[in-house]
Every structure is written in structure tokens, then in C-alpha cells.
Amino acid sequence: MLTSVEIAALGLSLKVALTATIVALPFAIATAYWLARTEFRGKIFIDTLIHIPLVVPPVVVGYLLLVTLAPTGGLGAWLADMGLSPAFKWQGAALASGLMAFPLMVRSIRQAFEAEPSTYNDVAHTLAIPYWTRFRRISLPLAYSGILSGTVLGFARAIGEFGATITFAANIPGLTQTLPLALYSAAQAPGGEDAAARLALLCLIPALASLFASEWLYRRAKRRLGANA
């Protein structure tokens, strides 16, 4: 059976990763749609900015979050005064994970929006279908599989997040110690090999569950749209 440390780490990991994914998803969809559908000056700059967490070491992202949001000064101090400081809290872990998952989600969802044939947009224009209706009834359902895979990718990235989390939220058992952090602690402790192996196996549970769920949802969507969708 699972130990209390393992249960706490698993529960916290799920809470952090689910929060990170759910909060990031609408922003990822909006950003992806914006980037897929509009051309503007400076688009390449925005695109690069969004992808920074993918290319820099995660610890850098954690460090930047710490510098920006630590309660010691500036924005962080103001948030602390309001009682909203995320540093060294599970919310901080969720923020760090969400930020790391965000570019992966945007990439996957954007590709789905870009794959929509331009003819749908043309027809919608000539039928005078309002922009929001077009997005809600055509683009969003068509991008369903891309949104799904982006969400799964984002969730997997969030639940496996280590570097940014440990830097920004620290490794406090029961508070910010997610599964990878607990695994790291166990692996570092003398005689912790067994505990580390159990935690490594435990990491597979949410990963496999999310993959199964996404496959099931994908098949259901495909059945609804028919063979050509």
C-alpha cells in the first residue's frame, strides 16, 4: 500500500497539474487562435516569448518567477500584502508547471487551428456568420483533437515538472513536494532506493490515465464527426 508521503505527493501532483492545465487551457486556446489567424508586426517576437520556457533550462523560469514574485519586493511584496503570494505554496508550483506546459499546449492547439481549411472561413464570411459563432461552432470543435492532445501534453509536462517548481516553490513535503520532487528527495537520501523506485512507478499512474482518457475522448469525437473528420 502507499505510504502517507506517497499519497501526499500523488495528491499534490494531481492538484498542481490539474490546476495548471485547467487555468492555462483557455489562455492557450486564445493565444493559439490569435497566432493561427492573424498576421501582425511583432508576431515573431510574441511567438518567441511564448516558446522561451521550452528552450531555456526550467530552473531559469523558476528563478525568473522567484525574482518577480518573491515576497521580498515589487510585485511579489504587493501580492504578499494581499495574501496572494504564490511563492513556496502549491499555487506557486501550479504557476511554475502551467508556465512550463503553456508553450507545448499553444503549439499543439495552434497546429490544429492552422489545419482548418481556409474554405470554411471564406464560406463563413460570405454567410455573414459572426466571428464568435464561427469560433465556437466551427474552429473550436474542429480543433478538438489538437486541443485534447495539447491538454494531455500540457498535463504530462505539468505533472513531471521539476526544475522550475523546486526553484520557485521549493521542496516542502505536504506543501509543495510533488511526485518528482519526492522522488528526487528519496533518491538523494541514504537507503532511499526502494522508496525512489516506488515513486518512479507511481509517476506512471497519472501519465497512463491521461493517455487513456485522451484516446477515449478522441475516438468519441471522431465518431461524432464521421470518417472524414
Place this chain on the structure above:
Amino acid sequence: MTAAPIGKVDVCWAINGTQAHAAFTLMPGVTALIGPSGAGKTTLARILSGLKHSASGMIELHGKTLLQTGVDTPVFEKARNIGLVMQSPALFPTMNVYENIMLGGKTSPNELDTLLEITGTASLLERMPATLSGGEARRVAIVRAMAAKPGLLILDEPMNGLDPKRRREIMALVRSLAHSSGTPVLLITHQLEEMLFAADHALLINGGQIVAAGTVENVLTTPETSSLLGIDDAGSLLTATVSGREDHLLVTSIGGDTLYIADDGEPIGAMLRLRIMARDIALSPLHLDGISVLNQLQGEITAIEHTDRDAVIKLCLVKSGLTLQSRITKKSCTAMKLMAGNTLFCLIKAVAVKELISDPSGGTESSRI
């Protein structure tokens, strides 16, 4: 047709680095915009419907200015009220047929019922687009565009990829919809057959320029049409009225002449568009009795054109004043000593006359092919 134009177009755009300029008037009924591939047909459709903004000039439809460079802000696609059905039906795969139609639909339930009945799509409403056949999807796409009550419906090669039977169905449908609803239709095609079967008027386009415009009869006999579309034998188009039946044949009247044709069940009084190929008309100086050819119409030679291999004789029918073309060998032309002003009999086999369009009520209501 003597109806007044419903719109004027005079637009310029860039085509492969050169300037294209199309100017024409839009007439009611079905107008075919015909030309070879790359002539600028689809670009013109996109300019008219407002999907391509990089054009200058003037577009006027039903008295409303849609584009006027340098004077007004152009009316963008949403307010133009021009329906466009593209080569691919582009039905939204995320919703069923009914939802596709109603997403931009402005028709009343009664109008929609009529539309569904004419197009035979009433039984498809619950189906998802992926389950429709090619022909069904085209019909639904046309219904969807018509349900938005457009002031002009543009059909961009809507019959591409369909088998001949389905093409005929769509052509009949286009004509029928245009005439029953009063919505003018611009039918973009590179197929002569589609122009002949569905259109009242035609615009011949090449290199972004309108090179011929007018009734289908006139555009068909323009030399540019034959050369651009690679037509070997354009033949002649005639409008005939069914006046009776005799021995499994239809008796039709063309001007003062009578023409016997195969009976496909058209009602008395129906207006028919007939095509007679030039190679199917033989010439004789005398009326011949005792031969199988039923139609012997007297005409006068107005011109003789010699090609490499044969001669095209243009004739004006004595009773009706209609023109016909006959293609005969140079040898026959020389032997008969034909010249302009000669009066001859045009021998036309009843089975050689091809019926293109039948308007049962005389051309004002729906049509059937």
C-alpha cells in the same frame, strides 16, 4: 432576353505580375463566367464576394455600390450579401446538414421547405456532412448559400468531380433555383456543356479580360470561344417551342420553321434550347422527297469560311431569320459551286438535334433537363 442589368462590374487586379481588368454588366437569370484554367475566374469570384481585397474599381449590385476605389469605403464581404459556393462544398463538418443551412440562414420555414423540396435535400437534414455523397454535398452547399438570401449567388465550378448524371442534376437545379427564386446566379465554369445546359447569358474570360459577353447563343458562336475552349464544332443554338406530337416525335416551331426532334416527353408549349452541330447539317440545292431526313429547312448562305480541311457554311433560315452553320468538305463545297446568296435546303436528322434545356412553362418558371 431583354431584362435590365442587375449590376455593373469594372475591376482591376494583378494577375501574375500583369494588370487584369474585367468590365461587364450582370444580367438576371444564370450567367456563365467561362474561360480556360488560369483565366482569372476564381479570382474574379473572390473579388466580387469581397474575399479578395486587393482589387480596385467599381462593383454595383441591385443599385448598391459594393466597391468604389477612392470614393467610399468598400462594403466588406459580410454586408455584400453575395453567396459563394466553391469547388469544394466546404460544409462545416462539425454540424449536421440542418445546422449547416441555418447557421447563416435567413429564410422563413416555408421558404426553407421550398428550397429543400426543389433541391431534394429534405431527407438529408439530420445527416453529418461526412456521410453525404459528392452530389448531395454540392446540393446542400447550394441550399446553404441560398438560405442566406443572397442578392447574387456565385457558383465556382460546383460540378467538378461529379459524374455526368450528377452534373446534369446540378445544372438543372441551378437553373431551376435561379428562375424560381429570382436570384441571379454567376456560374463559373470551364466546361462548355455547363454553360449550354444552365446559362442564359455568358461572359468569356481570358487573362483576366472579358473577351466576349452576351447571350449564350452569341457567345457560343464567337470565334474566341471556340479557340479558347478548344471547341472543334460549336454548332448552333436554337430556341424552339413544342407545338405538337407526331409518330413518337416532337413537333417544334422555330420562328416560322418546323423542326422534328426526338420526343423526351416535354409538354406542349415548353420552350426548348436545342443544339445542332455543324457537322450534322447536310446541304442540298433541292427539297428531297423519299429520304429519311425529316427536317429540310430553306436557308440562304450568308458567308463561307474555309478551314484547312473543310468549309463552314453560314446560313440564314428563310422563314425565321435564324442562323445555322453547316460544315461540309471542301470537295462538296467546290462541286456544289456554293457562294454567298445561294438558297439551299439544310438537311437535319431529327435524332441529331440535341435538347439542352426544357422550360415547361415557357422559360419563366422552373426548368427541367
